[in-house]
Amino acid sequence: MFINWALGELNLKIVYYGAALSGKTTNLQYIHARTPPHLRGRLISLKTQQERTLLFDFLQLEMGKVNNLKPKFKLYTVPGQVYYAASRRLILQGTDGVVFVADSQAGRMAENQESWYTMEQHLIELGHDIRTFPIIVQLNKRDLPHVVSTAELRHQLDVQQRPCFEASALRGNGVFDTLKAIMNSVVSQVRRTI
Amino acid sequence: MYVHGSFAMLSPATLLQAFCQEERSVYMAARLGPASAAVWIWEGLIVAATCEGIDGPEAVYRIVSWGGGLFTVAPLYASPPPTMAATCEELLLEAARRRDEFGSGIDDISMNAMPA
Numbered sequence: 001m002f003i004n005w006a007l008g009e010l011n012l013k014i015v016y017y018g019a020a021l022s023g024k025t026t027n028l029q030y031i032h033a034r035t036p037p038h039l040r041g042r043l044i045s046l047k048t049q050q051e052r053t054l055l056f057d058f059l060q061l062e063m064g065k066v067n068n069l070k071p072k073f074k075l076y077t078v079p080g081q082v083y084y085a086a087s088r089r090l091i092l093q094g095t096d097g098v099v100f101v102a103d104s105q106a107g108r109m110a111e112n113q114e115s116w117y118t119m120e121q122h123l124i125e126l127g128h129d130i131r132t133f134p135i136i137v138q139l140n141k142r143d144l145p146h147v148v149s150t151a152e153l154r155h156q157l158d159v160q161q162r163p164c165f166e167a168s169a170l171r172g173n174g175v176f177d178t179l180k181a182i183m184n185s186v187v188s189q190v191r192r193t194i
Numbered sequence: 195m196y197v198h199g200s201f202a203m204l205s206p207a208t209l210l211q212a213f214c215q216e217e218r219s220v221y222m223a224a225r226l227g228p229a230s231a232a233v234w235i236w237e238g239l240i241v242a243a244t245c246e247g248i249d250g251p252e253a254v255y256r257i258v259s260w261g262g263g264l265f266t267v268a269p270l271y272a273s274p275p276p277t278m279a280a281t282c283e284e285l286l287l288e289a290a291r292r293r294d295e296f297g298s299g300i301d302d303i304s305m306n307a308m309p310a
Contacts, residue, residue: 006216044284048291055283079291087290 018101019111020080097134226263
């Protein structure tokens with residue numbers, strides 16, 4: 001969270017986290033493409049191995065002000081490959097909420113679990129209480145054949161009572177449901193703490 | 195009106211992010227031993243940088259790896275001739291990517307928080 005007094009904005013940071021090619025970038029591209037241009041910033045893209053790291057910010061006018069400050073969300077993806085540890089740690093610092101994007105395909109469970117574990121480790125290292133930290137789980141690629149059941153995914157990732165959303169980011173299904181859930185969760189958390 | 199300080203107290207990345215976040219227009223000069231650097235920020239965008247004889251984005255990647263040094267920041271009243279135009283985030287993320295991929299000599303990108 002960053003309070004920008006000069007602009008009267010409350011800058012909140014949401015990170016899309018998950019294994020390589022789980023659909024994080026597709027989520028952000030979809031959101032950016034469907035956000036009115038006057039409310040969003042430039043989509044910044046960095047080329048990393050296999051996929052791209054993206055970020056952009058946007059004003060959320062419908063949500064109303066928080067302590068008289070306009071909430072502005074900045075969305076980031078992390079590079080999913082194992083060896084981008086420093087980049088992931090850098091991006092996660094100062095984050096207010098995380099969307100964990102899980103790949104529902106059978107055969108991707110090990111990568112999902114490894115990514116979930118590293119996310120928890122990074123958040124703990126950064127001093128967050130992961131029992132209360134805003135984390136929304138997106139079960140992506142539900143439109144593909146040979147996907148694991150949602151119950152099995154929840155069990156394998158040990159998501160406990162965290163909200164889960166089924167999605168097909170490529171088609172846009174579930175993308176904004178996930179985004180709204182994390183924005184509400186983050187703002188609720190901010191309101192509890194200020 | 196100037197701000198003086200040490201990167202031991204406030205890392206280069208944190209300092210640059212603070213001025214960029216608030217969309218300020220400032221000039222930062224810095225020294226680390228015999229090395230010198232300068233960054234020009236105009237309305238929150240980094241529009242020019244030089245460090246140890248290197249210009250542009252490469253200079254910023256070098257500066258954020260500094261583990262110490264002293265800085266002075268002064269307001270800018272006129273836009274300098276831009277040699278680049280980049281947000282602080284994209285430069286820091288690129289520096290982190292290089293470190294992950296190549297161990298490019300950027301040993302200590304300030305791990306202070308990326309801005310919200």
